Amino acid sequence: KLIKLANNENPYGPPEGVVKAMNDAWKYGNRYAAPDGGIIDAIAEHHHVKPENVLIGCGSSEILKIVDDAFLPDHKLVVGVEPTYETVYRFATNSKAKAIAIPLTKTYDANIKEIIRVTKLNARDVGVVYICNPNNPTGRIVPKDEIKLLLDSIPGDIPVFIDEAYHHFVDDPNYEPSVKYVIEGRKVIIARTFSKIAALAGMRLGYAVAPKEIIDQLRPFVMAYNTNVIVKFGGVASLKDTANEARIKQLNKQIRDRVTNELKAMGYEVIPSQSNFFMVNVKKDVTAVAEEFLKKGFVVGRKFPPMTEWLRVSVGTDEEMKGFMKTFKEVFPAQPTAQTKAGN
Amino acid sequence: KLIKLANNENPYGPPEGVVKAMNDAWKYGNRYAAPDGGIIDAIAEHHHVKPENVLIGCGSSEILKIVDDAFLPDHKLVVGVEPTYETVYRFATNSKAKAIAIPLTKTYDANIKEIIRVTKLNARDVGVVYICNPNNPTGRIVPKDEIKLLLDSIPGDIPVFIDEAYHHFVDDPNYEPSVKYVIEGRKVIIARTFSKIAALAGMRLGYAVAPKEIIDQLRPFVMAYNTNVIVKFGGVASLKDTANEARIKQLNKQIRDRVTNELKAMGYEVIPSQSNFFMVNVKKDVTAVAEEFLKKGFVVGRKFPPMTEWLRVSVGTDEEMKGFMKTFKEVFPAQPTAQTKAGN
Known part of the structure; x- marks a missing residue:
């Protein structure tokens, strides 16, 4: 083996309460929609945003894909670091967008100043700036003051997509989650997933938190019935199990x-x-x-x-x-x- | 209620053996890939095709979406009937492709001759011809001789996408499934789903059967880990339960x-x-x-x-x-x- x-x-698997919540939802397995356990409301409440700010996906993978669909058509640019989680760049290639991948610093950190410079230089063509925080594969964070610097420095109409898949593992006080910028109304899209600390990788549930106008731009691209019925119940139970x-x-x-x-x-x-x-x-x-x-x-x-x-x-x-x-x-x-x- | x-x-839900197969796979819930129950091989065997001819999706919804991604970029055309399952046309609109929707005949059947005429007339721009067989929402089939007429009449390089979600309910002897054309090497894409007779709508599993070169064109567009681990085991059990x-x-x-x-x-x-x-x-x-x-x-x-x-x-x-x-x-x-x- x-x-x-x-x-x-997460090598430990989901906790008992989460598994029970999913088992109790089996009875809806033959239905597309059915009750959803209140997953959208639970996520909204968790982040102190409105349900209109939340879009669930088949893992955060689907969120990555629809951000490409909505913001990275032919000839547009995604700006990010290298190496990072490569899926965003793969989808960009599919849609004939291009990636500008900025090398890491000597300490293997994101070079935010260079990201700002390159984004401003290409402002008309940049479809989205992608930040994985903490970054996969390095495990390094972008500190909160650098996130703020990025958002304050680039044109406000360029969406910044912050992938917080590994958020829950961070204990560096210089880090903070970026949902606050969504609440401020900035063009920020946060991706979260239940595949990491919540141990539901195989069950496929992730979500985006963003201003309503961005969610409305993303929504047409999600698949009809993109998530299975039982993981939604698992997700609700998971959010409660602090x-x-x-x-x-x-x-x-x-x-x-x-x-x-x-x-x-x-x-x-x-x-x-x-x-x-x-x-x-x-x-x-x-x-x-x-x-x-x-x-x-x-x-x-x-x-x-x-x-x-x-x-x-x-x-x-x-x-x-x-x-x-x-x-x-x-x-x-x-x-x-x-x-x-x-x-x- | x-x-x-x-x-x-399917209002009856999945049979006991299928539910058991899924329950036995819970242990993989925290893993992305893990064992998949042999779902690709099982589907290939079921249709007498090779594994390279099969691509699974998050329901056949994902197959509909990636056919759009691969074959319906900006300005391309999808030709089909109206009314039909509207998701394909919605995705086409998203990608700035256009739909040519041919009215049904007086007997509410697909007007195959008109589909052929319009497809030939726009041959350079047609990205895909979409046939839902039997058609949703009418429940009408396209008889086997008309499928053959369509394939024989339009240019051979135009993909024909045949959505057989409701295949299993048909008992009209004039109907036949179209996988045989994939085996012949024609540019035909078949979509099937476990959401209908197999009663797994809430669990999200569908697939495409197509020539290898078409599967290779579609594959870059599927999401990473597009299906949950347990439904794959359910799908294998379901195919066996004739x-x-x-x-x-x-x-x-x-x-x-x-x-x-x-x-x-x-x-x-x-x-x-x-x-x-x-x-x-x-x-x-x-x-x-x-x-x-x-x-x-x-x-x-x-x-x-x-x-x-x-x-x-x-x-x-x-x-x-x-x-x-x-x-x-x-x-x-x-x-x-x-x-x-x-x-x-």
Whole structure:
């Protein structure tokens, strides 16, 4: 049986109350719409916005797709960093829009000043600015003052799309969620997902929060009946279960920090992460490394050009990560500057 | 509690074996991909095609959307009938393509000769020809010889998209499914869904069967992880359960024919249907009629212009349809040419 450390999932699965809420909704399985558990209202309440500010999708994947549909037609530009979650750029290519991908800084952070410069330079053609915060695959945040700087610096009619899939794992005080800018009426689209901390990746539920006029532009592009009936009930139960969320956040941090400290002690460069994954510089092409891990039963992250020698590892359970460290030492027996050897 | 006769769903729900298959897959709910129950192979085997000819979607809704994405960019044309399932035309409008909607014949059938004429006339600009077979909302089939005539008559490089959502309910010997044309290598795309006879509307699973080169054109447009993990297991179980399928088909026909005969005996014009819904001419605007039914606890079909006085009714259970007939007689107490009065 393979250990999956490849897709930034929650390895613990959804809590009992969420599973029960979904099981109770089976009876609607043959209906398209039926009761929806009040998911839109629950999300709106959670964010202190109106239901008209919320649009649910088949995972946040569908939100990424319809933002492309609505704002990135032929010849338009999306401005973002590289590497980031590549799906937005893939959809842009599909629709014959183009991506301007700004390299990360030396600390692997988003170069917000450069994003501002390039956006202003191409203002007429920029369909959307894409910020993944925290960023996948680096786990780095864009601090709140830089988000504000971005929004204050570019023309106010350019939508800024902030993907907060990994929001729940952050504990850096310099971070803040950006729904407040939606409430201020700025052209900001927030994407959230139930696939990460809520452990419902396989059940497909995500959403956008945005000003009403943007939601109205996005709505025609969602699929008829885009989400299954039972996950909506799961989503409502999940939003209420803050205790489980806190538990997962704490577990993730504890295991992530132990593993990354161990790797650093072995002499490996690790990017400090605010999420449920981290990147380690393995000084070797990631594709070959991933194949070696696979032979030993571990599925690790894909390659994120141009960081071709940085391996992205999703944080698994305590046991899974002990297995990962054991395997890491087998795959890389000659350790660059190893002086200490952490217990296992 | 409302009785839903509005969305052509299966009122009996999925059979026990299908529900069990889905329940057994809960353990993958926190993973994106995980095992998929072998759904692609099962569909391929079912149709005697290769896995490369199959693409699954979040309901056949997603198939409709990606056909638009791939074949109906700005200024292209979709040719089809009116009324039909309007989603394809809605997506076409979104992408700034245009629909040429050909009126039905006097018998409410697709005018295939006119579709051929118009398609040939606009051959350079036609992105796709759309045929819903049997057609929603009329329940009428396009006979097999007319499908062949269409394919033989239009330029071979124009894709023909045949939506067979209601395929399983047909018993007219002049009908045949069109996967055979995919196997012949023609530019035909078949859409199927698990939302109708398989009773999984709320769980979202549909698929396309098409030549490999068309699937390759469609694939970039599907969402990452477009279907939930558990419905794939349900779909595999459903394809195997031919006994339940036969039972639902028989029940649907029996109840549909009883109700439509009763309406005809009351003097109402009913379009002979080959599906799990039918249209009755209520000689009054459908929107107002639907409101009256709603007040009495029945949700009936929406308006399908230009057939604004034809009510589409989905076939419910025996008990639901007895309730429908009782309500129909309340809503229309003065019967146009009533001579007999069926028992209730």
